[in-house]
Amino acid sequence: MIAAILPTISPGTLLATGVAASAASLFLLLPRGRTGTAERASRWIGGLVGMAALAAFMALGHRLGSPGEDAVFLTVALVAVVSGAATVVSRSPVYAAIWFAMSLAGVSGVLLVLGGQFLGVATIVVYAGAILVMFLFVLMLAQPAGLAPYDRVSSEPLLAAVAGAVLLGILSLSIGRLTTEPPACCLTPATKATLLANSAADAAATDPGRVDLLAENHVARLGGELFGRHLLAVEVAGVLLLVALVGSIAIVARGGADDESADARRAIP
């Protein structure tokens, strides 16, 4: 469909457009201390440009083989990315946290599609269930009423947006070079048919050293791997958790004011 609309656009141009649009969109969406119409216009234009950027990246993506698969992946990926962007640009930290939870749901979906069944669930449980709640608790403790001034401005929004977009561009470029397969925008019907034919094979199953992660007892085998080969890492992780726990308590217990805090407090408007 997209290929039909934009048949003549080369992947390079598309990528450049995507990068430029992401930078512009993020810059417009980030809080910059504006109010009223300017703020609203900025958000709208930023949103539209962001959509354009997403479209460009979608066009750069690859076909997965079947339209259903495409649709599922696209949905969860869009949820993850759009919610992530909303996390970044939300004025209110509470909204940001909620958007982050949304993004986690998308990520969980992506992980599921990619074959990480356990991880998809674990992400939801650990992040949304534990970490995010902790964030919200902290917000309740610390967030003043109304939008704080520092939530309405950003530090160097333009440079940050450009840096992020350029990073995305570099990564996409590198990922694009991993394959000889043309991106979605440049698929010809012939190659499309070939792809559909051997998509079921997925990653060449001919390699004997490979494990089929999607085979039965996925979680059991992951557990076996985790407590077999990676037992030491698990133990270390356990110790790390303990240390973090003790450290947190120690820091809270000590507290106290010093010169640094005096300097910082002086700056409170």
Added chain:
Amino acid sequence: MNAVPPSALVLDGLVVGAMLFALGLVGILARRNMIVMFLCAELMLQGISVTLVSWSRHHGDWGGHVLVILVLTVAACEAAVALVFVLQAFARTGRLDAAAWQSLREANLPRTVDRELPAIDTVPPRFPKLTPAGVEPAADEDALLEREQV
């Protein structure tokens, strides 16, 4: 190790991971609220997780999954410690502003101070309220519990 090119799914997964990572980076660099900054750090970790699982899929290896589990652990630790720090910082300054801490600056250089922001003229958002069940609570108590904005 493997001469086989990645499948389309792996490639798309990688792009999604890169996007999440870049978004998180932008947030870390631009947002001033320390909690939002940590949210963005978590977003970056999500991007990493997606990338790791993608490569795991490509190589048919458990390493990526195991690593993501470890990343989850570390993220939990980091969140715990970092949030304690944030709370301490808040206790000292009364704000969650990352720019409140400027002591590292060059001597004789003035503090970087935000420009004066105009008052918000937008209508405060109205949040949905739960329908009271049972006995209707007193209005005063309701006002006490309810926060104007978040």
Added chain:
Amino acid sequence: MNELTPQTLLVLVPLLPLVGAVLTVALGRLLGRHAHLPAMAAIAAAFVVAGMLLAGVVKEVGDHAGHGAPAHAVEMTTTLWQWAGVPDAAAAGEADPAARSFSVPITLRLDPLTACLLVIITGVGLLVAVYSIGYMHGDPGYPRFFALVSAFVFSMSMLVAASNFLLVYVFWEAVGACSYLLIGFWFAKPEAAQAAKKAFLVNRVGDFGLAVATFLIWMTYGTLDFDRVFAATPAAGLVPTAICLLLLLAACGKSAQLPLHVWLPDAMEGPTPASSLIHAATMVTAGVYLVARSAPMFVACPGALTLVSIVGATTALVAALIGTVQNDLKRVLAYSTISQLGYMFASLGTGTLLGFTAAIFHLVTHAFFKALLFMGAGSVMHSMGGVIDMRRFGGLRRVMPITAATFLVGALALAGVAPFAGFFSKDEILAALHSRGWPDAHGEHHDAVPEGGHAAAANPFILASVTPDAAQLAGGSRGSALDGLDRPATWRLLYWMSLATAALTAFYTFRAVFMTFTGPTRVPEEAGHHAHESPPSMTIPLAILAVLSAVSGWWLFKDHVLASFLAATPSFTVPAVAATATAPAFHWDIAVQGTLAALAGIVVAALGHLGRRSDGPQMERFLGPLETLFANRFFIDQIYSAAIVRPLELLAGLAAAIDRYVVDGLVDAVARLPLGIGAVVRHLQSGLVQRYALAGVIGVLLIVLALVARAMG
């Protein structure tokens, strides 16, 4: 363990004071007011050793001396180690001096001249050290003083014992350094610091001469060793003349001869014992020693020799004239020292054996009586609470009889009154000059005229001739315009100048004596109520020196003891010098002239000052405008100031301005560049962590972009 061989003893003479100096430095604080002990013991031991050496040399000379036979050179050297050795740079042979092997052995030598001077140096050094115990008592720099005196005795011993020009140069500088440190001993006093600086700078001019002379000697003769240089010397010409003139310049600097004499009067800012030892008895005679040691070279260049005499006699006269109007007791003595050194130079310049030995004779007696006079002046100064202006005290013979008596002996010796020491040595100098001015009168004293060009060089008959071919014969010093000076008329003038100087010497010496010790007794208020005779540690050296000043002249003159002893010095046994030997004689005519001159001076001084108040009208009022000239020291300091110091100061000011505005400007400009960059860049250091993170991310992105660009080709 070796016996005490002469070699060992010779090494001990300088070594002991060096050890003394080091010990004083190391233990000075610990010893406190006994800090003089190591230095004094070391110098005393060195004196004993030097005495033993002298006795040995005297015996050696006696063994070789046959009456009428030419003196046999007595010499002994000992090489301690090879200081620097460079083998032949190439097989270029002797043609190219730069390619010759170069070696500097640390060689000490012993011969009559050295032995004689070693005894003087250590002897006077010992007396000065004893004297200083009283004089320097209670000074905060007490240990420092003795360390310096000891170091000086070491340096001076090495200077006279060194056996090559490079070593001489090293210790020439070393005594200069000791002199500098002792003049500036009270460095907190601006005048003393100034005087030390002046002495050092003026001496540099002379040192430069010695350095260049050393280079030239090396380039010409290919060696620096005394014996080998003197053996090779007869090759006369422009370069040897230049070497002689440069050596003369060096001697002028160290011995305060015109035109480099200006530092010595100012050097009186130092402690009086140091003045006595260094600026009267020993160090200032280094120039005399150098010229005497280089006698074979000078004899080959008659023009240079004549110049030595002219410089000496002129200095003697000028310094004596200035001395007549000085009111500062130490300055009178300082000008007297310059004047007497001038005598020695005049004597050296005659180029005869008599002249050389007379100069050393005068050096010896002068060391005794001038050290005595200085110590007497120091004693007066000590008693008068630091006052040295003769107009402020008088009649001190009642207050300090021992000082007065010994001072009088010294004054008689200086004035050249028979039979005191100065009479005999001065008489010999006058005789040496007379022999050149009136060669006919002395002709019968000469031995048979020796053959050969070198002997002829010193023969007044041939030198007197002004025909060019004769001059060619005489020294082969082609193109040396100086040789024209060498004619009897010059020598006669020099003789009369010296005679006039003798009269003036007597005058100013006794003027000082009369002003200080006769007339009504007056003491300045600085002396307080304790104007008294000095302690024994000061008067005993005075007495010893007084005895020496009284008798040493006759004792050394009798039978020409010293002259025949010194004649065995290798420098004086070269044919050109030895040939000028004369039979020992006492010239009654010259002695009478000299005595008359001295008596005339004393009588005039007595007329003007005997028994009068020293602050009354002075005799200078009869001099008229000349008084201004003398009192201002012939305006030499002012001339130097205008001709040398001012232009140099202007140049220095210019250089300073260039340094400050051009060089510093450039440096500042370079410094401002990073400052400017810093002023811009420092705003990046905002303390905001997010900006730092942004900078880090941008840096990483740049690196990754570069890598990707490379990977893309």
